Amino acid sequence: MxxxxxxxxxxxxxxxxxxxxxxxxxxxxxxxxxxxxxxxxxxxxxxxxxxxxxxxxxxxxxxxxxxxxxxxxxxxxxxxxxxxxxxxxxxxxxxxxxxxxxxxxxxxxxxxxxxxxxxxxxxxxxxxxxxxxxxxxxxxxxxxxxxxxxxxxxxxIYGFNPIDRQTQFVLDLADGKRDERLFRDEYRCPIWxxxxxxxxxxxxxxxxxxxxxIAGGECLSRYEFGILLAQANGRDPTRITSGLSAESSTRRPRNCALDIRRASNLLRTPLRGVRAVLTDQKLLIA
Ligand SMILES: NC(=O)c1ccc[n+]([C@@H]2O[C@H](COP(=O)([O-])OP(=O)(O)OC[C@H]3O[C@@H](n4cnc5c(N)ncnc54)[C@H](OP(=O)(O)O)[C@@H]3O)[C@@H](O)[C@H]2O)c1
Missing domain, CATH: 3.40.50.720 (NAD(P)-binding Rossmann-like Domain)
Structure with a gap:
């Protein structure tokens, strides 16, 4: 062992x-x-x-x-x-x-x-x-x-049990506890x-x-990801507003998509994209 x-x-x-x-x-x-x-x-x-x-x-x-x-x-x-x-x-x-x-x-x-x-x-x-x-x-x-x-x-990295920092941030936006925009030109491959x-x-x-x-198999903008996280956690996604990375006071990496073909060939563990995870969890709202 x-x-x-x-x-x-x-x-x-x-x-x-x-x-x-x-x-x-x-x-x-x-x-x-x-x-x-x-x-x-x-x-x-x-x-x-x-x-x-x-x-x-x-x-x-x-x-x-x-x-x-x-x-x-x-x-x-x-x-x-x-x-x-x-x-x-x-x-x-x-x-x-x-x-x-x-x-x-x-x-x-x-x-x-x-x-x-x-x-x-x-x-x-x-x-x-x-x-x-x-x-x-x-x-x-x-x-x-x-x-x-x-x-x-x-x-x-995200998950709901317990809720991760990114998801909590989105829920705080949806609950009106914060007032910020999620960028629609900043891409990531979130992993469960x-x-x-x-x-x-x-x-x-x-x-x-x-x-x-090793990342999730779906590339999403932070805004798209936020909408899915809000819906999956029973919040109103229209409370989430979008913006552009250029609006940030600091320069931020925009497209950080990772090519996961090597890991997908090497490992048996499926590297699911966000929609696949939420579908499996029965949390994807059509
Ligand atoms: N979270 C993401 O979305 C994300 C994305 C990409 C990469 N990563 C990478 O994934 C890894 C894990 O991220 P995470 O979000 O799970 O981390 P995290 O929740 O912020 O936890 C950080 C850990 O580091 C420990 N730590 C901090 N200072 C330390 C020190 N001086 N000596 C020893 N331990 C110390 C903390 O211990 P205490 O809490 O006990 O102080 C805690 O256990 C990191 O390497 C990060 O770069 C994370």
């Missing part, structure tokens, strides 16, 4: 991974940072700050994982670089030193989003935001520090969190190495 170590086990994806891996009967260890871990006796929890190389190395030496799935990160704030870029390097070095397979979570926002077609695994990062720069640096550091790392580029967790756990058992795009 594989020993898994999930960094960021208290995060949105991390929690789903811990839940799925435990359900599959795998031996799971996970790290938390500010949040308290859930009271689950079947999981070994470890408080860890990934900015601390010695602490990360020690964690891997103690846990002796077969596979590390690195999800911990910061999207913004003063420790963005230290956590997201340097922290990923610390995790990669520690995983390499203890002989563990490494799956590092990256993002579609490493691209500038100016392409007309979907990005493949061969495309070079071209970040235009501080977060994108930190994630692009993390990819470089991971590739330099771990000879067999898998770098998974993914898109917006359970699909992503299942794909990553399948990948953990695989021998694939290098970059792999």
């Amino acid at each position: 594989q020993r898994l170590f999930i960094t960021g086990g208290t995060g949105y994806l991390g929690r789903a991974l811990v839940r799925h891996a435990s359900m599959l009967g795998q031996r799971v260890a996970a790290s938390n940072y500010c949040q308290s871990p859930p009271d689950d006796q079947s999981v070994t929890w470890l408080g860890l700050d990934i900015r601390d190389q010695d602490a990360v190395s020690q964690a891997c030496e103690v846990l002796r994982p077969d596979v590390v799935i690195h999800t911990a990160f910061r999207q913004s704030g003063p420790d963005l670089w230290a956590v997201t870029a340097e922290g990923a390097q610390h995790v990669a070095r520690a995983a390499q030193a203890c002989g563990a397979r490494l799956i590092h979570m990256s993002s579609d926002v490493i691209f500038d989003g100016e392409r007309m077609v979907a990005y493949t695994e061969a495309d070079q990062p071209s970040p235009i935001t501080a977060y994108g720069e930190a994630k692009a640096a993390a990819e470089r550091f991971v590739a330099e520090s771990h000879s067999e790392a898998v770098i998974v580029r993914t898109s917006l 969190v359970a699909d992503l967790a299942a794909a990553l756990l399948e990948l953990a058992q695989h021998d694939y190495r290098g970059i792999l795009n």
Whole structure:
């Protein structure tokens, strides 16, 4: 049985991974940072700050994982670089030193989003935001520090149990708690969190190495996605208003569509698009 170590086990994806891996009967260890871990006796929890190389190395030496799935990160704030870029390097070095397979979570926002077609695994990062720069640096550091790392580029992660940040934002718009527009020229391939967790756990058992795009099989604008999320959660979609990316005060990547043909051929887990997920959940309103 594989020993898994999930960094960021208290995060949105991390929690789903811990839940799925435990359900599959795998031996799971996970790290938390500010949040308290859930009271689950079947999981070994470890408080860890990934900015601390010695602490990360020690964690891997103690846990002796077969596979590390690195999800911990910061999207913004003063420790963005230290956590997201340097922290990923610390995790990669520690995983390499203890002989563990490494799956590092990256993002579609490493691209500038100016392409007309979907990005493949061969495309070079071209970040235009501080977060994108930190994630692009993390990819470089991971590739330099771990000879067999898998770098998974993914898109917006959503789910309803519990509700993710993106969906909550849309519900707040629909409920009149916020007043912002969703861009109709900003494209993403959102992925259902359970699909992503299942794909990553399948990948953990695989021998694939290098970059792999794992995202949902449907490219949508943030506005189209918002309408579907609002409808699926019983809200009035006419409360959602649209705008153009150029209206934003900061430059944002527009088309971050990811080409998922390689992952779809490699993995059995279906990488469903949003409408397919909502149809399966009986939540798609015609
Ligand atoms: N969410 C998306 O739509 C999306 C899209 C593309 C890519 N991704 C990538 O997917 C991964 C997971 O994203 P997510 O949204 O699930 O994350 P999240 O919910 O924001 O969780 C972040 C995790 O990082 C941990 N963390 C923060 N600072 C830390 C530190 N200094 N040391 C150790 N752990 C620390 C947090 O621990 P505490 O909560 O205990 O403090 C938490 O468990 C990330 O790598 C992200 O770049 C996400």
